[in-house]
Amino acid sequence: MTAGSQLPNMDGDRTAYRLNPRPLARGGQAEVIVAEHKVTGAKVAFKRLNSRNPRAVARMRREIELGGVLRGHAHVMPVLDHGPAFDWFVMPLAEENAEQASQRLTSGEKLVELLHAVCAALGAAHDLGWVHRDLKPANLLLLEDKWMVADWGLGRRPRGDTTFNGRTVAGQFLGTEGFAAPEQETDPHGALATVDIYSVGQIIGWARTRQEPRQGQALIPADEPWRTIVAAATDRVPERRPQTAAALRQLIDDELARTA
Incomplete structure (x- = not known):
């Protein structure tokens, strides 16, 4: 899978991924888990929130939004898939x-x-x-x-696009x-x-x-x-x-x- 590629059937279905039991990295509000896309077998990084705190959701939404705005840029990590509630998203698995x-x-x-x-x-x-x-x-x-x-x-x-x-x-x-x-x-x-x-x-x-x-x-x-x-x-x-x-x-x- 290349940096700019997309997974098939990107429809925000988190059951499309098989998650490893142990996180790859963990922060205060989210964790990153190595996951496998069940249909293709592609290894990806699955980032999910640990809580539904409004600030945490807003920050993940920003990550997802910027990933879409600059989709295809050679040096911006792309967002391949995400949940409709902005509580998880998928990106390529970095080395x-x-x-x-x-x-x-x-x-x-x-x-x-x-x-x-x-x-x-x-x-x-x-x-x-x-x-x-x-x-x-x-x-x-x-x-x-x-x-x-x-x-x-x-x-x-x-400027002018701030949600709150x-x-x-x-x-x-x-x-x-x-x-x-x-x-x-x-x-x-x-x-x-x-x-x-x-x-x-x-x-x-x-x-x-x-x-x-x-x-x-x-x-x-x-x-x-x-x-x-x-x-x-x-x-x-x-x-x-x-x-x-x-x-x-x-x-x-x-x-x-x-x-x-």
Whole structure:
């Protein structure tokens, strides 16, 4: 099964899947289980909610919605099937995530490959008004030798498309500590594309230093060109960061060429 393929008879029938008894991963509100599509025998990742909490349902609905909006994008993890109540969905089974591939990502070549993929996915989402707001190594998945951005549950919809403005309020922290931009500590609903740029900078710092970032503290590598790239991406003033994913990719490519 390829990243952009669909399962036959995608009709939201969860009985079409045979689930492994043990979860592959478990979070606070959902778990991911390796499953088999009974008709085709295809192995997939089946993500389901642990509760019907309205916030959890809303976040899973966002994941499903973005998967449909960017269906077919080479670097966005596709949604293959989902339940009508937005309490489960199916995606391709990834080989690993960036956390598990951390040793390989210390290589400049491998890291650039990841960053180009992430910038491509973010550029497509940002162009449509979406902001991820939760980029971190665990949400970057390797599928058929291509990096994919996944887990858009904390994503911000385009302006005017928000289903319930009160769900994310000023003063409420949203994101993952260390990778979230400082402004997500105070106004996550007002987050712009530059919060994702900050997170990419922290991911680079994490990959190059092999350290876990701390919230609000830029994790800047000692070596060039990564020092310059991360310093720019994680500037505490959002307006001083690269303003688009394309601008960040250009900065990465220019700095790599300059120090080659």
